Amino acid sequence: MEKKLVSVIIPVYNEGEKIFDNVSEINQYLDTKLYDFEIVLVDDGSKDNTWGEITRLSDNFDNVRGLRLSRNFGKEAALCAGIENVNPDACIIMDSDLQHPPEIIPEMLKLWAVDGFDVVEGVKIARGRERFINKICALSFYKVLHMMSGIDLDRASDFKLLDAKVIEALKTMGERNTFFRGMSAWTGFNRASIPFEVKERNSGRSKWSAFKLMKLAINAITSFSSMPLYIVTFLGALFLAGSFILGLQTLYMKFRNIAVSGFTTVILLLLIIGSTLMISLGIIGTYIAKIYEEVKGRPRYLVSEKTDKFQALDAGNYAREENLLK
Numbered sequence: 357m358e359k360k361l362v363s364v365i366i367p368v369y370n371e372g373e374k375i376f377d378n379v380s381e382i383n384q385y386l387d388t389k390l391y392d393f394e395i396v397l398v399d400d401g402s403k404d405n406t407w408g409e410i411t412r413l414s415d416n417f418d419n420v421r422g423l424r425l426s427r428n429f430g431k432e433a434a435l436c437a438g439i440e441n442v443n444p445d446a447c448i449i450m451d452s453d454l455q456h457p458p459e460i461i462p463e464m465l466k467l468w469a470v471d472g473f474d475v476v477e478g479v480k481i482a483r484g485r486e487r488f489i490n491k492i493c494a495l496s497f498y499k500v501l502h503m504m505s506g507i508d509l510d511r512a513s514d515f516k517l518l519d520a521k522v523i524e525a526l527k528t529m530g531e532r533n534t535f536f537r538g539m540s541a542w543t544g545f546n547r548a549s550i551p552f553e554v555k556e557r558n559s560g561r562s563k564w565s566a567f568k569l570m571k572l573a574i575n576a577i578t579s580f581s582s583m584p585l586y587i588v589t590f591l592g593a594l595f596l597a598g599s600f601i602l603g604l605q606t607l608y609m610k611f612r613n614i615a616v617s618g619f620t621t622v623i624l625l626l627l628i629i630g631s632t633l634m635i636s637l638g639i640i641g642t643y644i645a646k647i648y649e650e651v652k653g654r655p656r657y658l659v660s661e662k663t664d665k666f667q668a669l670d671a672g673n674y675a676r677e678e679n680l681l682k
């Protein structure tokens with residue numbers, strides 16, 4: 357029987373220092389007796405020597421391929437680039453900093469190949485050491501997302517195995533602004549999970565700035581829920597009810613000629629209504645910006661280079677398609 361092909365997709369951003377060792381280590385956990393493996397490294401526009409290291413890796417290991425994006429498009433886009441450029445029986449997606457332990461890869465493969473699960477997710481037992489403020493922000497983000505979209509991602513990670521079926525499904529999702537974790541949860545399918553402990557980064561710092569994380573959070577919520585728009589309507593209704601009562605009271609006072617100079621009320625009302633209007637407009641604006649981005653239909657990423665082996669593989673695929681057409 358022919359061995360199944362598993363692609364390990366790893367987005368890499370400014371990890372030149374450690375990427376060689378990390379990928380070599382990951383490679384040791386790939387048992388080639390049972391499956392064929394390829395490791396696909398997507399360089400997300402790194403500014404250090406990452407691409408050099410990736411070419412070195414691909415010269416040293418037969419099964420390593422590299423793909424270089426033309427600039428930093430973000431981890432989400434790098435993952436898309438990886439997925440769209442492979443054609444395996446299953447994909448494993450993981451980080452390059454060994455925070456996703458390669459030790460559990462054999463177990464993931466077993467759950468997929470033997471037990472027939474289509475998605476095997478790595479689930480964090482504990483979030484590794486991180487700043488207190490990050491922890492609070494992450495937790496409240498997941499709470500809000502769960503409340504609004506019903507998708508529960510607390511403890512979910514990007515460490516996953518996806519069957520070819522799921523990859524096909526993901527490829528059909530045309531949105532440009534992707535939130536990978538949410539999208540793969542949205543697809544459904546037969547899922548299993550494996551708990552793992554997040555280790556500390558073995559070098560360097562996390563590549564996520566507070567701003568990048570905030571962008572991801574807003575993108576995730578607006579991608580999976582229209583609830584904020586409904587909340588705006590709901591607030592409007594609430595204020596209408598309030599103004600009805602206040603209106604009645606004002607008229608009553610007026611007709612009984614006991615109306616006093618109610619400045620406080622006026623100022624408070626102005627402030628509350630003014631700020632609510634501003635926030636509402638902001639929320640609506642966020643959605644319009646999203647529509648605008650999707651309508652422009654720009655590609656999610658641009659590839660600037662591929663390692664030699666990747667090109668050979670592409671040529672092979674191309675020849676195969678040509679033959680099929682004949």
Ligand code: UDP
Nearest residue numbers: 367368369400430431434451452562563564
């Ligand atoms: N990453 C990327 N593009 C970015 C930021 C990060 O491809 O713009 C990659 C990074 O190289 C790593 C993974 O995404 O493989 C996770 O990043 P990091 O370890 O910095 O994040 P954390 O572990 O704090 O979530």
Ligand code: MG
Nearest residue numbers: 451453455557
């Ligand atoms: Mg990390």
